[in-house]
Each structure stands twice: as structure tokens, then as C-alpha cells.
Amino acid sequence: MSISGFRFGIGTFLVFLLSISPIFIWLNLINIPVATFGLILSIIGTTQAKQRLFGLAGIVLCAGVIALGVFRLFHGESSTLP
Numbered sequence: 001m002s003i004s005g006f007r008f009g010i011g012t013f014l015v016f017l018l019s020i021s022p023i024f025i026w027l028n029l030i031n032i033p034v035a036t037f038g039l040i041l042s043i044i045g046t047t048q049a050k051q052r053l054f055g056l057a058g059i060v061l062c063a064g065v066i067a068l069g070v071f072r073l074f075h076g077e078s079s080t081l082p
Contacts, residue, residue, distance in 0.1 A: 002055030002076025008038025009061030
């Protein structure tokens with residue numbers, strides 16, 4: 001589970017880098033729930049697995065993507081939110 005959460009973290013981070021562009025800011029609306037799912041997987045994997053390093057890295061990546069994505073949606077020049 002921790003490796004799956006880590007993979008979700010890397011994937012959502014790469015999508016976040018793409019969504020920095022004002023054209024693709026709508027990707028954050030998809031990216032934040034996916035990062036939340038990856039965060040849950042990483043937390044479960046960290047508590048149950050032998051390899052906790054992947055789980056901790058997944059937690060850091062997913063939490064960072066969630067925080068930066070929410071900040072970007074609400075404080076960026078988003079045309080999707082009023």
C-alpha cells in the first residue's frame with residue numbers, strides 16, 4: 001500500500017506541475033481528490049508495511065500537492081471559481 005501511495009504522490013505531483021500553467025488550472029479539481037486518495041493509501045501503508053520510507057515519501061508528496069493545489073485554486077488567477 002505504501003508503494004501505491006508513493007506512486008500516486010509522484011503522479012499527482014507531475015500533474016500539479018502541469019497545472020501551474022493558467023491554461024490547465026482546472027486539473028487541480030481532479031488532482032486534489034486523487035492526491036487525497038494517495039494520502040490515505042500512504043497512511044495505511046505506513047502503519048501496516050515494513051517499508052515505511054515509501055509511505056512517508058507518499059505522505060509528504062500527497063500532502064504537499066493538496067496544500068499547493070488548494071492554494072493555487074483559491075489564490076491563483078483561476079477562471080473556474082468566482
